[in-house]
Amino acid sequence: MAYWLMKSEPEVYSIEDLKSDGRTEWEGVRNYQARNYMMKEMKVGDIVLFYHSNAQPPGVAGLGTVSRLAKPDASSWNKKTPYYDEKSTPESPRWFCVEVAFKAEFSKIISLEDLREEPRLSKMEVLKKGQRLSIMPVRNEEFKIIEKMAQINSKIK
DNA sequence: GCCAACGTTGGC
DNA sequence: GCCAACGTTGGC
Numbered sequence: 001m002a003y004w005l006m007k008s009e010p011e012v013y014s015i016e017d018l019k020s021d022g023r024t025e026w027e028g029v030r031n032y033q034a035r036n037y038m039m040k041e042m043k044v045g046d047i048v049l050f051y052h053s054n055a056q057p058p059g060v061a062g063l064g065t066v067s068r069l070a071k072p073d074a075s076s077w078n079k080k081t082p083y084y085d086e087k088s089t090p091e092s093p094r095w096f097c098v099e100v101a102f103k104a105e106f107s108k109i110i111s112l113e114d115l116r117e118e119p120r121l122s123k124m125e126v127l128k129k130g131q132r133l134s135i136m137p138v139r140n141e142e143f144k145i146i147e148k149m150a151q152i153n154s155k156i157k
Numbered sequence: 158g159c160c161a162a163c164g165t166t167g168g169c
Numbered sequence: 170g171c172c173a174a175c176g177t178t179g180g181c
Contacts (some may be wrong), residue, residue: 007178007179009179031164032164033164053178053180054178054180055179055181058179058180070172112180129161129162130161130162130163130178131162131163131179132162132163132164132177132178132179132180134178
C-alpha cells in the first residue's frame with residue numbers, strides 16, 4: 001500500500017466537503033506528472049493525506065483513501081467546468097482522475113510550519129522549495145510520523 | 158496582492 | 170529542439 005499527498009484549496013473543496021460527500025472524483029488535475037501518479041501508480045486502498053493549499057494555515061487537514069482506480073476525467077470535455085480542455089474528448093481522453101473516499105478529519109490541521117519543524121520530515125516533497133505538484137508520493141515513515149502527530153493533537157484537544 | 162518557481166506553448 | 174514569453178501555483 002502506498003501513501004500520497006493531494007492538495008486542494010479548501011475554498012474549492014475541503015476535507016469537510018469530502019466528509020459530507022463521503023467520496024469524490026479528483027477532477028481538475030491538469031499536470032502530466034500528477035496525472036501519471038493517478039493513472040499508473042495509485043491503487044485502491046492507498047492512503048491520501050488531504051492537504052489544504054492556499055489556506056490559513058496551509059497543511060494536512062485529514063485523511064482519505066483511494067476508492068477507485070483512475071478513469072477519464074469527464075470535466076475535461078465539459079465546457080461548463082473551469083477544467084475544460086479542448087484537446088480532451090470522451091473518445092480520446094487526455095486527463096484522468098481517481099476517486100477518493102473520506103477517512104478522517106484531523107481535530108487540528110497539521111500545518112506546513114509543523115511539518116517543517118519535524119526534522120524527520122525534512123525530505124518530504126511538499127516541503128521542497130518551488131514544489132507545485134498537486135499530487136505527490138509520501139514515504140511510509142513520513143506517513144507514520146504525521147499519523148502520530150495527528151494522534152497527539154487529538155489527545156491535546 | 159506580490160512574486161519566485163516552474164510547466165507549457167509556440168515561433169523559429 | 171531551443172528558449173522566450175506566458176500562465177499558474179501557492180506561500181507569504
